[in-house]
Amino acid sequence: MDTFEAIQNRRSVKHFDPEHSFNPNETRRLLEASMLSPTAFNMQNWRFVVVSNPGLRQDLRTVGYDQAQITDASLLVYVVMDRTAHSDRPERLLEGCRSGGWRADGQHDGRLLRRQR
Numbered sequence: 001m002d003t004f005e006a007i008q009n010r011r012s013v014k015h016f017d018p019e020h021s022f023n024p025n026e027t028r029r030l031l032e033a034s035m036l037s038p039t040a041f042n043m044q045n046w047r048f049v050v051v052s053n054p055g056l057r058q059d060l061r062t063v064g065y066d067q068a069q070i071t072d073a074s075l076l077v078y079v080v081m082d083r084t085a086h087s088d089r090p091e092r093l094l095e096g097c098r099s100g101g102w103r104a105d106g107q108h109d110g111r112l113l114r115r116q117r
């Protein structure tokens with residue numbers, strides 16, 4: 001599919017068939033595709049929480065402006081983040097900073113600014 005065609009035809013889906021359910025393979029495929037999403041410094045600090053307990057989904061709907069899709073969608077996934085991810089192998093963040101032009105003294109070497117001119 002053409003990229004611009006995909007952008008023009010994209011829609012937010014708001015109504016779901018509460019009778020439909022994904023099988024485990026479909027769910028896995030969707031989550032694996034989600035894991036291809038980019039993160040700063042490739043920290044991959046997203047966490048995908050699948051909420052399948054109906055009572056919990058109802059509670060979340062109550063605090064979620066009573067939006068029907070919270071209980072009716074075939075899959076409810078909360079995307080949350082690990083806020084401590086930067087402490088795991090911090091050297092990779094340093095390397096990312098260095099390759100982006102940041103010096104040890106906290107100043108930038110101006111390489112991006114030069115490139116933009």
Ligand SMILES: Cc1cc2nc3c(=O)[nH]c(=O)nc-3n(C[C@H](O)[C@H](O)[C@H](O)COP(=O)(O)O)c2cc1C
Binds near residue numbers: 013067
């Ligand atoms: C930050 C953000 C939050 C949103 N929150 C909700 C939401 O809580 N419930 C919902 O049904 N749609 C939500 N939407 C979807 C918007 O309602 C939708 O993108 C907008 O109506 C335009 O429709 P379209 O995406 O089909 O072009 C959200 C969109 C964004 C960008």
